[in-house]
Amino acid sequence: MSLGHSYLSDQEVILRPVVRPRPRRGIRKETLVRVLLTGMFYLTLLRTTGMWYGYPSNFNEDASVDPFAQKLMLYSLIPLIGLYFVLEPNRFLSYFRRIPVLVFIVIIISIISLGLSISFSASVRGIAAVAVLTVAPLLYRHRYGSVETFRLLATFGMFAAFANILYTVALPRYGVMGGSYAGMVKGLFYHKNGLGQFCAVSFITMLSLGMPRGPLRYSQLLRWAALLCTLLLIVVSKSSTAVVMVAIGVATLAGSRMMQTVRNSLARSFIVFFFCIILGVAASFAYLGVAQVIADAFGKDLTFSGRTNIWEQLLPLVYDRPLFGYGFAVFRQPEIMEQYVSLTFDARSTHNTYLELALNIGVPGMIAWTAFILQRLGGRLVTIQRSTELRATHSKEVAIILLIVVGSMMEAGMMLAPVILWPYLVVSLPLSRMKSGGSSMNTHSG
Numbered sequence: 001m002s003l004g005h006s007y008l009s010d011q012e013v014i015l016r017p018v019v020r021p022r023p024r025r026g027i028r029k030e031t032l033v034r035v036l037l038t039g040m041f042y043l044t045l046l047r048t049t050g051m052w053y054g055y056p057s058n059f060n061e062d063a064s065v066d067p068f069a070q071k072l073m074l075y076s077l078i079p080l081i082g083l084y085f086v087l088e089p090n091r092f093l094s095y096f097r098r099i100p101v102l103v104f105i106v107i108i109i110s111i112i113s114l115g116l117s118i119s120f121s122a123s124v125r126g127i128a129a130v131a132v133l134t135v136a137p138l139l140y141r142h143r144y145g146s147v148e149t150f151r152l153l154a155t156f157g158m159f160a161a162f163a164n165i166l167y168t169v170a171l172p173r174y175g176v177m178g179g180s181y182a183g184m185v186k187g188l189f190y191h192k193n194g195l196g197q198f199c200a201v202s203f204i205t206m207l208s209l210g211m212p213r214g215p216l217r218y219s220q221l222l223r224w225a226a227l228l229c230t231l232l233l234i235v236v237s238k239s240s241t242a243v244v245m246v247a248i249g250v251a252t253l254a255g256s257r258m259m260q261t262v263r264n265s266l267a268r269s270f271i272v273f274f275f276c277i278i279l280g281v282a283a284s285f286a287y288l289g290v291a292q293v294i295a296d297a298f299g300k301d302l303t304f305s306g307r308t309n310i311w312e313q314l315l316p317l318v319y320d321r322p323l324f325g326y327g328f329a330v331f332r333q334p335e336i337m338e339q340y341v342s343l344t345f346d347a348r349s350t351h352n353t354y355l356e357l358a359l360n361i362g363v364p365g366m367i368a369w370t371a372f373i374l375q376r377l378g379g380r381l382v383t384i385q386r387s388t389e390l391r392a393t394h395s396k397e398v399a400i401i402l403l404i405v406v407g408s409m410m411e412a413g414m415m416l417a418p419v420i421l422w423p424y425l426v427v428s429l430p431l432s433r434m435k436s437g438g439s440s441m442n443t444h445s446g
Contacts, residue, residue: 033087037143038152040080040136041423045156047073048133049198049420051188053167058179065190074129074418081135095142102372106416109365110328117327119336126329129418137423141430146393149427150205157202158226164188164195165229185236193411196239198420200407203230204249204399205424208392241410248406249399256395259381310351313341318358325362332356332413353408353415361416369416376429377401397428 052069085092099107110127117123141149164187168175177184177192186192206227234242317326317340330336334348350356357366380398385391404425408414414421 029087033084033143036080036084036087037136037140040077040084041140041152042156043073043077043080044133044136044423045153047077048418048422049160050190050194051160051163053171053188054174055186055188055190057174057177057186058181074132077132077136081132081139084139091143092139095139100372102368102375105368106361106365106372109324109361109368110416113324113326113328113361113365116321116324117330119327119330119333122333122336123327123329126332126418130329130416130422133418133422134426137426138430141427146397146427146430147389150393150396153202153205153424153427154223157206157230158223160188160198160202161226161229161233164233184238185233187233187237192237193239193241194420196234196237196242197245197407197411197414199230199234199237200239200242200245200249200403201400201421201424203227203234203246204253204396204403206230207250207253207396241407244410245403245407249403252399252402253395256381256398257391310341311355314350314355314359318355318363322358322363325358325360325365328360329417331359332417349412351410351412353412353417356412357416373401373405373415373429377405400424400428 047070050070055065114120114123114127137149140152164175168185168187175185175187177186181192184192185195187195189195189198206223208223231246234246314331326336331350337348337350350359354366354370357369377398380394380401383394385394404414404421407421413419415425416422
């Protein structure tokens with residue numbers, strides 16, 4: 001028997017098979033989070049637009065509208081938000097840790113207005129709805145950045161454009177309004193003004209200035225078809241506010257892209273200052289000219305709403321309770337409007353968001369919120385983005401904020417209200433910052 005080392009021949013050597021890791025069963029956390037936030041965002045957009053089938057063609061007929069579907073979408077967001085908090089509690093808290101001072105002032109004033117509200121239940125429902133419908137867009141915007149957020153908004157806009165066209169063609173008795181608005185298209189929306197506002201903002205999110213690079217793709221053709229459908233819906237809805245919003249949005253997109261070429265921030269600040277002066281002077285001269293032509297084309301006066309008598313009756317109410325108003329969301333209720341406004345027709349809204357805010361939360365709250373919006377708008381106008389994608393998205397954010405600021409002079413419920421344009425404003429307000437390395441994804445916002 002040999003006591004030395006024993007060796008195996010090459011033929012006798014058997015390689016040990018590589019042990020592959022067993023595949024993990026279930027869904028990865030990151031995938032689950034993305035699916036969850038995407039679903040919440042789409043659900044928020046669908047709820048705020050209020051798109052649904054079977055709305056009456058004449059809203060003055062007091063036809064019953066079942067609110068079950070809209071309530072279900074709103075309430076289902078609450079457990080979904082709770083699920084995301086369980087998955088990423090630290091990230092969730094970090095998003096809401098630093099609230100801007102002006103927003104904090106608006107929150108405090110809104111809470112105080114609850115105690116002084118003339119309709120406490122309506123105010124509680126209103127502030128709860130705004131809070132719930134704010135969380136999902138804000139979470140998605142902070143988690144995936146502005147570029148991905150606007151891609152999602154463009155996708156939803158394309159779906160909505162085709163859906164409203166098909167619905168109106170298939171069911172014109174529901175998609176076309178009757179009564180005093182006979183012949184005006186409203187599609188899946190409750191009112192034609194809602195369709196017009198949504199199409200105006202959706203057009204901006206889908207629009208890309210400049211010629212496409214590389215070969216033409218089916219996705220580009222689909223987007224162009226959706227843009228044409230959106231413009232068609234604006235025309236057939238006969239919404240003068242939407243026409244003005246589209247004109248402002250396209251002009252702002254072009255102007256913002258031109259300003260991105262100016263690299264010096266001080267020079268950009270001077271450009272913005274003089275641009276505001278020139279714009280104000282030009283608007284003063286154009287108001288009685290171009291504005292009159294647009295208004296006459298839709299059979300309205302220069303307020304673009306035909307509701308100057310409403311403002312005359314509501315303005316004295318602001319002087320009666322100027323500090324905290326009559327309660328959050330109170331003057332969004334038709335029954336409240338009926339108590340304070342007496343006209344030959346049913347006045348269901350103030351037709352002016354700034355007036356609505358002054359009535360609901362008082363003049364200081366309205367000023368604080370407007371100052372916050374203008375502050376964020378001014379900050380974007382003097383900010384330079386290095387990424388091409390970020391520059392395009394940045395221009396769209398500027399355009400959306402500006403057209404909502406202007407559109408609020410003509411329509412109610414465009415800010416601090418759980419309706420159509422609220423998610424678009426929410427995702428446009430956070431400030432974008434570049435990550436280290438120059439990535440176009442931006443997750444940190446203020």
